[in-house]
Amino acid sequence: MILEMKVPSPGESITEVEIATWLVEDGDYVEKDQPIAEVDSDKATLELPAEESGVITLKAEEGDAVAVGAVVCLIDMDAPKPDGSSAPKKESQPTKAKEAEAPKAEAVKETYATGTASPAAKKVLAEKGISASEIKGTGKDGRITKEDALKAVPSMGTPGAGSRGSERKKLSMLRRKVAQRLVSVKNETAMLTTFNEVNMQPIFDLRKQYKEDFKTKHGVGLGFMSFFTKAVVRALQMYPEVNSMIDDDYKVSYDFQDISIAVSGPKGLMVPVIRNAENLTFRGVESEVKRLALRARDGQITVDEMTGGTFTITNGGVFGSMLSTPIINPPQSAILGMHNIVNRPMAVDGQVVIQPIMYVALSYDHRIIDGRESVGFLVAVKEALENPIEILMDNNPTKALEL
Numbered sequence: 001m002i003l004e005m006k007v008p009s010p011g012e013s014i015t016e017v018e019i020a021t022w023l024v025e026d027g028d029y030v031e032k033d034q035p036i037a038e039v040d041s042d043k044a045t046l047e048l049p050a051e052e053s054g055v056i057t058l059k060a061e062e063g064d065a066v067a068v069g070a071v072v073c074l075i076d077m078d079a080p081k082p083d084g085s086s087a088p089k090k091e092s093q094p095t096k097a098k099e100a101e102a103p104k105a106e107a108v109k110e111t112y113a114t115g116t117a118s119p120a121a122k123k124v125l126a127e128k129g130i131s132a133s134e135i136k137g138t139g140k141d142g143r144i145t146k147e148d149a150l151k152a153v154p155s156m157g158t159p160g161a162g163s164r165g166s167e168r169k170k171l172s173m174l175r176r177k178v179a180q181r182l183v184s185v186k187n188e189t190a191m192l193t194t195f196n197e198v199n200m201q202p203i204f205d206l207r208k209q210y211k212e213d214f215k216t217k218h219g220v221g222l223g224f225m226s227f228f229t230k231a232v233v234r235a236l237q238m239y240p241e242v243n244s245m246i247d248d249d250y251k252v253s254y255d256f257q258d259i260s261i262a263v264s265g266p267k268g269l270m271v272p273v274i275r276n277a278e279n280l281t282f283r284g285v286e287s288e289v290k291r292l293a294l295r296a297r298d299g300q301i302t303v304d305e306m307t308g309g310t311f312t313i314t315n316g317g318v319f320g321s322m323l324s325t326p327i328i329n330p331p332q333s334a335i336l337g338m339h340n341i342v343n344r345p346m347a348v349d350g351q352v353v354i355q356p357i358m359y360v361a362l363s364y365d366h367r368i369i370d371g372r373e374s375v376g377f378l379v380a381v382k383e384a385l386e387n388p389i390e391i392l393m394d395n396n397p398t399k400a401l402e403l
Helices: 096-101 119-128 146-151 173-188 201-218 224-238 282-297 371-386
Strands: 002-006 016-022 035-040 045-049 054-058 065-067 071-076 191-199 244-247 250-253 259-261 263-265 268-270 311-315 334-338 341-348 351-365
Touching (some): 035 071, 201 282, 224 282, 224 334, 224 371
Antiparallel strands (some): 035 045, 191 351
């Protein structure tokens, strides 16, 4: 019996996926639930498991865009299982070093095809202004392939020593969708950015005093994200316009704060959501940040975990950024950018002292958020971070940190 495996829906509103990587070869015997492919949607990369055991026939190539519900492969469930283990995945194929140890293939045979460019290669060479006689083909019997033509570099005098290669690689569906969304945000919103600075010394002092006890008690570190999340939740409650979105001619406001956090994953930037952050303690925020970051790093994050969010926090400071203008995460109306912390001279009680300072930036959609709300929001965040014991901990750090 032949089973037709169809592309499952990764989430609401997703109509197609892209075959990022086949983890098996055509004709392999696969076991039920064995991962056979990685597929990219416009939100995440997901594994596609085999629905039954049998011999697989691939019906799509890597890089193909496949509609949800389309047949992507066939599994012959009546085919006998070969002796030994199932066929190896791509990652377990012989390495180049092992291939080098194998006997060398016979020399390329000179035929009419030697030095002849394929139709696709001819077009590429014509665009580059390169003659086929300048290229050594790697195809059958020395034929010039499209890949040979793409790698070819026009002669421009005598180049210096070193590599002059290049690579042409199709962007993943996730990266293409991110690019499309970022351009649309710039074109379709009235985005402005306001800036401020935060004296991080009070938070430094708190972390120095309590971080060891906090980690021992709760198993997670006391980082900056819990302070920023708590400060943002308070500011969103004070300025609900920043926690709103535009839907055609309507403004949609929320009585909850779902905070999206930008984290780096193997496939690029991911933005998982901390749900109902207003109900979380410092321990709750740190635990959720750690959980989501690990799932993003391991490629296990789901579409549902990245869907929604009423406000975003992004931290370019972990990469050394001093200042930036973060781009709004649609359909949200605002995003807070954190940056690196640098010791800078600051006036404190009439004296110049060195303090750890972070510049913060709020990018917002001016169609729905006015200057009063944007500036007031960022000032509220600054006040909470510079007075965390009073504003965020109700003058009781031990209780707030659940120690």
